[in-house]
Amino acid sequence: MASSRDRARKLARAKLDRQLARRAAATKRRRQIQAGVGAALVLALIALGSAWALGAFDADPEKKAAEDVCVWTPQDSGANTNLKDVGTPATTGLPTSGTRPMTITTDQGAPITATLNLATAPCAGASIAHLASRSFFDNTKCHEITAEGALHCGDPSGTGLGGPTYSFYDENVPVPVPSGSGKVAYPKGTVAMVANPPGANGSQFLLFFKDFNPAKPAYPVIGKVTAGLDVLEKIGALPTVDNGSGAKVKPKTDVVIKSLTVGEVAGTPAAGSASTAPSASPSAG
Template identity: 45%
Template sequence: MKRTSWVLLTALTTLLPALSSSVAAARPAVADATPTTTCTYTSAVPADHFKGIPVFDAKKAAKPYRATLRTSQGAITFTALTDKAPCTTFSFRFLAEHDYFDRSHCHRLTTQRIFVLQCGDPTGTGSGGPGYSFPDENLQGATYPAGTVAMANAGPNTNGSQFFFVWKDTKLSPNYTPFGQVTTGLDVLEKIAAGGEDDQNNPGDGFPNLPVNIRHVAITKR
């Protein structure tokens, strides 16, 4: 199955075949963003299912929360790292509270060398975005053990709406903002991974055989 891929984990450019020739080359790790009490969200294309551009509210951003993705394969809940990645967690909350992820699906599963399920694109093509971008955070010393929730991107400081769950300990360069930790539903991710993926041209990297349709993302106080 061939798809245009707007976001691609950099490691895949060397470890797994790219989904299309439009994928950017691997980039070096960038320095961690300086902690800040303000965040800038910049207009960007594409703007799929556009819900507006968030206006950062430091007081709201500091409030811890949990996000529960109610999917066709079961519920997945993660704790947002609001203290370490306030710009990212504020954006995710904004999109979830505006139902941006509702009726979308996780379009990419990797099962060789790196182990992630990628979601957050309402077009389901791998090339969708929310109409804005924002800088990386929380990269210093970043690792990606099972249960990590991190941003997918198209290079440094190109975060949008697409993110990934790590379903098995994975080695990646610290280029992807970690912004959450799964608290319940790792078994759901493992079940999805066990179902495999459908791309015969690029084994280990394709659409999950068990469809992961996101019905709703609920935000609750932690």
């Protein structure tokens, strides 16, 4: 009898051991499967996140919103009645390479032509092109011949306070050029923006008929004169009178812009020559 009970106990123990072994194996397999599923899920989430970040789930990838090239800050025409509302340029899709030709026809002789550099001053180029398309500059006076050697134009009000009902930030302000280096920050023929207050550019610009090398340049360079520099120099030699503020800077003879036009984008600056702004030239002293 004892042997029978012992054998039964051994059989029951063996059966229990087999059951425990099967359970342990099943548990191990389940954990392995869960770990594999978890790892696969993590990888899938990483892949999905990367695809989402890259725009793979956009309904139409070709129609994704383009980044703004320029920001136009509204100006209050109620607070400044010298401002003229002609809308604002686009903010996206603006050219950021190449040049655009600008032609200024005055009552002082042959047209003055220039190139606007879209690589270094895309917003200035876009703004002037927009304003020119609205005849903003036509039949306006260049109201100042500056002591710095530049013709100041682009303000229909002739006060130095006028412009469009938007402004934009400085682009391409030159770095200081050491005196005696044989170079200047604003060589003769430079086209630059000028703003009141500085940094709030609108429509006013300078055409330099002399070299100018300030200790701290403040005018953003936007292009260069390509023809008509002799006309510009002749205008620069006109006598000036008091402009009403005590400064003798107003041309005694009116200098009228009959028309200002901006052409289509022309090419891309050559490699190694990112800017078509005027290269520095020896100072006239």
